[in-house]
Amino acid sequence: MKNLKDILYKVSINQVFGSTDVAINQLVFDSRKVKKNDVFIAQKGVNVDGHLYVDKAISLGATVIICEKISFDKQEGITYIRVNDSNAALAIMAANFYDNPSAKFPVVGVTGTNGKTTIASLLYQLFNKAGYKVGLLSTVKILVDETEYKATHTTPDSITINHYLDLMLEEGVEYCFMEVSSHGIHQKRTEGLTFTGGIFTNLSHDHLDYHKTFSEYRDVKKEFFDNLPKSAFALTNIDDKNGNYMLQNTQAKKYSYALKTVADFKAKILEKQISGTLISIDGIEVWTKLIGVFNIYNLTAIIATAELLGLEKFEILRIVSELESVSGRFQYTISDDGVTAIVDYAHTPDALKNVLETINDIRTGNEQVITVVGCGGDRDKTKRPKMAHIASHLSNQAIFTSDNPRTEEPQSILDEMELGVSPENYKKTLTVLDRRQAIKTACKLAVNGDIILIAGKGHESYQEINGVRSHFNDLEEVSNCFNQLKNK
Numbered sequence: 001m002k003n004l005k006d007i008l009y010k011v012s013i014n015q016v017f018g019s020t021d022v023a024i025n026q027l028v029f030d031s032r033k034v035k036k037n038d039v040f041i042a043q044k045g046v047n048v049d050g051h052l053y054v055d056k057a058i059s060l061g062a063t064v065i066i067c068e069k070i071s072f073d074k075q076e077g078i079t080y081i082r083v084n085d086s087n088a089a090l091a092i093m094a095a096n097f098y099d100n101p102s103a104k105f106p107v108v109g110v111t112g113t114n115g116k117t118t119i120a121s122l123l124y125q126l127f128n129k130a131g132y133k134v135g136l137l138s139t140v141k142i143l144v145d146e147t148e149y150k151a152t153h154t155t156p157d158s159i160t161i162n163h164y165l166d167l168m169l170e171e172g173v174e175y176c177f178m179e180v181s182s183h184g185i186h187q188k189r190t191e192g193l194t195f196t197g198g199i200f201t202n203l204s205h206d207h208l209d210y211h212k213t214f215s216e217y218r219d220v221k222k223e224f225f226d227n228l229p230k231s232a233f234a235l236t237n238i239d240d241k242n243g244n245y246m247l248q249n250t251q252a253k254k255y256s257y258a259l260k261t262v263a264d265f266k267a268k269i270l271e272k273q274i275s276g277t278l279i280s281i282d283g284i285e286v287w288t289k290l291i292g293v294f295n296i297y298n299l300t301a302i303i304a305t306a307e308l309l310g311l312e313k314f315e316i317l318r319i320v321s322e323l324e325s326v327s328g329r330f331q332y333t334i335s336d337d338g339v340t341a342i343v344d345y346a347h348t349p350d351a352l353k354n355v356l357e358t359i360n361d362i363r364t365g366n367e368q369v370i371t372v373v374g375c376g377g378d379r380d381k382t383k384r385p386k387m388a389h390i391a392s393h394l395s396n397q398a399i400f401t402s403d404n405p406r407t408e409e410p411q412s413i414l415d416e417m418e419l420g421v422s423p424e425n426y427k428k429t430l431t432v433l434d435r436r437q438a439i440k441t442a443c444k445l446a447v448n449g450d451i452i453l454i455a456g457k458g459h460e461s462y463q464e465i466n467g468v469r470s471h472f473n474d475l476e477e478v479s480n481c482f483n484q485l486k487n488k
């Protein structure tokens with residue numbers, strides 16, 4: 001059992017009532033999960049205020065309460081600690097609770113609007129192929145060496161992060177790559193971690209429901225770099241408008257990567273095909289199975305990171321040519337009738353534009369591009385018309401459909417999307433509320449040579465309607481349609 005006073009190290013404390021010399025069981029921020037001798041951390045949430053559940057937590061056995069305000073009657077025998085910021089306190093206590101695992105092996109964080117999962121997962125693959133035991137914390141899954149765990153967030157809460165980092169150390173993992181989301185930074189989920197390096201991918205429109213303005217969203221991302229230690233490296237995409245800005249106040253050692261601008265790590269695209277891309281990096285030609293300019297940015301970041309972490313250049317480039325695309329990121333299948341279906345997680349205007357431009361770049365010209373796309377409910381509404389405009393403008397046919405409506409009325413999301421379609425593109429659009437039917441419609445419309453893009457859900461294996469998740473996977477659906485059409 002841990003002692004409370006040991007895990008309070010470095011926590012910014014305002015007031016203490018009761019003893020800090022007490023044995024504690026677990027740290028818990030959800031009153032419903034409290035057990036005997038737990039520490040309950042009351043967080044001001046987005047929906048409710050955790051401070052309302054302090055008495056409930058005590059009734060279930062909590063003996064220590066960490067809170068920002070004491071707006072309730074104090075109970076005998078309970079230790080109350082008032083802090084400035086419960087989220088930050090939780091993050092530091094969680095790191096202390098697990099004996100600061102992030103300080104014991106290299107942990108690299110990837111942040112930016114798009115490309116985090118791709119970069120973190122490919123770094124996992126690369127270091128794995130180089131013979132190391134690796135850990136991954138990503139949107140798609142959590143990996144502790146080869147053992148897989150379910151991911152619920154892009155960046156989990158700080159207790160979960162430290163729990164997995166600790167498990168990684170136990171299993172002899174030598175490097176960990178993790179995604180750092182803007183929600184994660186804002187809610188201080190990554191505070192208290194010692195990063196060996198940070199990577200910035202790019203910044204574009206997303207999550208303006210949560211962060212309200214673009215500058216607030218940008219500055220939250222920047223905080224990650226502001227907090228990196230001197231010993232870390234900070235690697236940025238210097239071709240991105242905000243690439244320099246991100247590193248303005250970091251103490252970490254700065255490095256840049258680019259395809260256009262002069263940079264520490266620079267790549268050039270020599271040839272693009274549907275099966276892959278030929279690139280040149282430091283005068284060495286490398287073939288990669290990855291497709292799209294955006295993926296070459298991702299790859300350049302990966303090569304740079306591997307070098308900064310000390311891997312040998314030729315070894316890195318040899319492995320790069322073996323890397324496989326990440327689940328739900330430009331994954332494709334070709335039907336017996338010669339129709340190509342691409343499943344991609346593009347769920348932001350920028351990502352959708354990139355994917356469609358990539359498709360338009362590699363197509364030969366005569367085929368149709370049919371895009372099936374929707375926008376998530378309870379998420380940034382301002383991206384809806386933009387994504388509809390991009391899909392209709394850059395495809396021959398756009399089919400608007402549902403993508404996790406969550407608690408919203410599915411049709412109203414589609415109505416908001418349609419507002420973005422320009423009059424000249426109206427005739428290229430269709431609305432099919434049910435995603436399964438929308439994919440079927442695309443398959444029926446497509447003929448030999450055509451390309452179907454199914455965007456927004458990538459690897460996801462569910463559709464969430466009215467809070468209920470039912471099994472749904474785009475790649476599975478389109479493969480089924482291809483088979484059904486074949487058997488007709």
Ligand SMILES: CC(=O)N[C@H]1[C@@H](OP(=O)(O)OP(=O)(O)OC[C@H]2O[C@@H](n3ccc(=O)[nH]c3=O)[C@H](O)[C@@H]2O)O[C@H](CO)[C@@H](O)[C@@H]1O[C@H](C)C(=O)N[C@@H](C)C(=O)N[C@H](CCC(=O)O)C(=O)O
Pocket residue numbers: 029030031032042043044045046047048049050051053152153154155156157181182183184
């Ligand atoms: C908007 C958001 O980020 N919400 C996160 C937040 O929840 P919340 O603020 O809504 O919590 P709340 O329901 O208001 O509750 C406040 C506090 O009271 C506690 N509580 C609540 C009820 C109760 O009975 N007892 C109790 O103690 C809760 O445990 C919590 O500590 O804190 C929770 C605990 O850490 C998170 O699970 C939750 O993520 C939700 C599920 C979520 O959907 N988050 C998404 C938006 C997210 O974080 N996404 C990013 C990726 C984005 C990207 O694509 O870049 C991610 O990193 O995954």
Ligand SMILES: Nc1ncnc2c1ncn2[C@@H]1O[C@H](COP(=O)(O)OP(=O)(O)OP(=O)(O)O)[C@@H](O)[C@H]1O
Pocket residue numbers: 112113114115116117118119139154179181201202294295297298328329330344345346347350351352354355458
């Ligand atoms: N470097 C990039 N620049 C722009 N778009 C990208 C880039 N990398 C990937 N994409 C596009 O964005 C989609 C999401 O990619 P990925 O899952 O790697 O991003 P992410 O940052 O992890 O997203 P999330 O915020 O959901 O965790 C991909 O399917 C692809 O369409």
Ligand SMILES: N[C@H](CCC[C@H](N)C(=O)O)C(=O)O
Pocket residue numbers: 154347375376377379403404456457460
């Ligand atoms: N991490 C992102 C994923 C969005 C994926 C899309 N399919 C949706 O459900 O909106 C989010 O939670 O906003």
Ligand SMILES: [Mg+2]
Pocket residue numbers: 116117118138139140154179
């Ligand atoms: Mg991700």
